[in-house]
Amino acid sequence: MCIDRIPFLKQLCPYCEKAALDGVTHSKCLKKLRLNGVFSVWAYEGVVRTAILKLKYKFAKEIAKELSEYMAIYLVNQPIFPKNSILTPIPLYFLKENFRGFNQSELIGELLADQMGWNFNSDILIRKRLRRPQTELKGKERRENVRGVFAFNSKHKLTNQPINKSFVLFDDVYTTGSTLKEAAKVLKRRGAGEVWGLTIAR
Numbered sequence: 001m002c003i004d005r006i007p008f009l010k011q012l013c014p015y016c017e018k019a020a021l022d023g024v025t026h027s028k029c030l031k032k033l034r035l036n037g038v039f040s041v042w043a044y045e046g047v048v049r050t051a052i053l054k055l056k057y058k059f060a061k062e063i064a065k066e067l068s069e070y071m072a073i074y075l076v077n078q079p080i081f082p083k084n085s086i087l088t089p090i091p092l093y094f095l096k097e098n099f100r101g102f103n104q105s106e107l108i109g110e111l112l113a114d115q116m117g118w119n120f121n122s123d124i125l126i127r128k129r130l131r132r133p134q135t136e137l138k139g140k141e142r143r144e145n146v147r148g149v150f151a152f153n154s155k156h157k158l159t160n161q162p163i164n165k166s167f168v169l170f171d172d173v174y175t176t177g178s179t180l181k182e183a184a185k186v187l188k189r190r191g192a193g194e195v196w197g198l199t200i201a202r
Contacts, residue, residue, distance in 0.1 A: 006042055008074060009202060014038040014177050022080040023197075034184040036194045039080055040174045040202035041071050048201050052172050055104050064104070067200060068111035075116060081196055082166040087113040087120050088187075090171040090179055091150070093130040108200070109170040118168065125150050125183055142178040150186045166194040174202040 011023035015033045020026060024037040042048045051067060054060040075081075089105035097103050106122045113120035131145050169183050180197040187195050 006046070006048060009040050009043050011039060012202075014181070014197065022078060024080065033181065034188045034195060035169075035177075035181060036196050037080060038174060038177060038180060038197035038199070039075075039078065040199045041074060042201045044173050044201035052104075052200060055107075056100070056172070059101065061102065061107060064107045065111060068108050068115060071108075071112055071200065072115035075112075075198075081116075081118075081168055081198070082194060085118045085166045085168045085196070086124075087116075087118045087168045087170055087198075088124050088183075089122055090169060090183055091122075091125050091127045093127045095130060105171050108172070112170070121156075123153050124156050124167075125186060126153050139176065142176050146178050146182045148182075150183050152186050152190045165192055166196070167192055168196045168198050171197070171199050172201070174199040 011020055012018060013020035013026045013029055014023070014035050014037065015025055015029035018026070020037070022037065023039040025033055025035060030036070044052070051063050055063045055067075087109050089103060089109040091097075091106075092100070092103045103122075110120050110122070112118075127149055128151050129149060131149055167187055169180050169187075171179060174180065174197070177197070180199075184195040184197070
């Protein structure tokens with residue numbers, strides 16, 4: 001891949017979608033949103049789109065390493081994410097993960113967390129049910145499709161941990177942000193401090 005030649009993306013506030021430094025949620029928007037900010041590295045087009053689709057649907061797992069390495073090169077100079085963050089990949093429904101053999105967000109996320117020196121936790125959230133793919137839906141349908149789809153894994157006791165625990169929710173593609181926003185809602189309700197979103201592309 002020639003991914004190292006692709007320009008990085010300008011960041012937007014995940015609520016109002018206006019320009020925002022490092023993707024940080026505007027202070028006035030933060031009152032209406034559980035995400036402290038969302039950072040997407042590249043635009044979902046060209047070689048980046050091709051790489052993600054090959055990973056997900058052609059099962060080209062070797063792409064995960066290259067994507068994570070290029071992301072880390074860029075992110076290491078970005079001050080947006082708190083130190084000692086816990087990277088948490090957006091979970092797949094177990095039947096879908098069993099069919100594919102892996103969760104692409106978990107695969108890349110674990111590599112990226114190691115490169116960034118972050119903690120990694122892949123089971124703090126669970127996906128309770130299988131829904132239609134978000135790619136088949138638009139706007140309000142996307143929000144409704146993921147409503148209540150995530151749950152906190154009861155084996156974790158987040159409320160007994162220091163309130164300054166920061167989470168980085170990791171997913172492959174950001175479209176409307178409905179998936180990240182719904183997952184952030186679950187973590188915030190269980191006592192998480194800051195919750196950020198990170199995606200390969202938007």
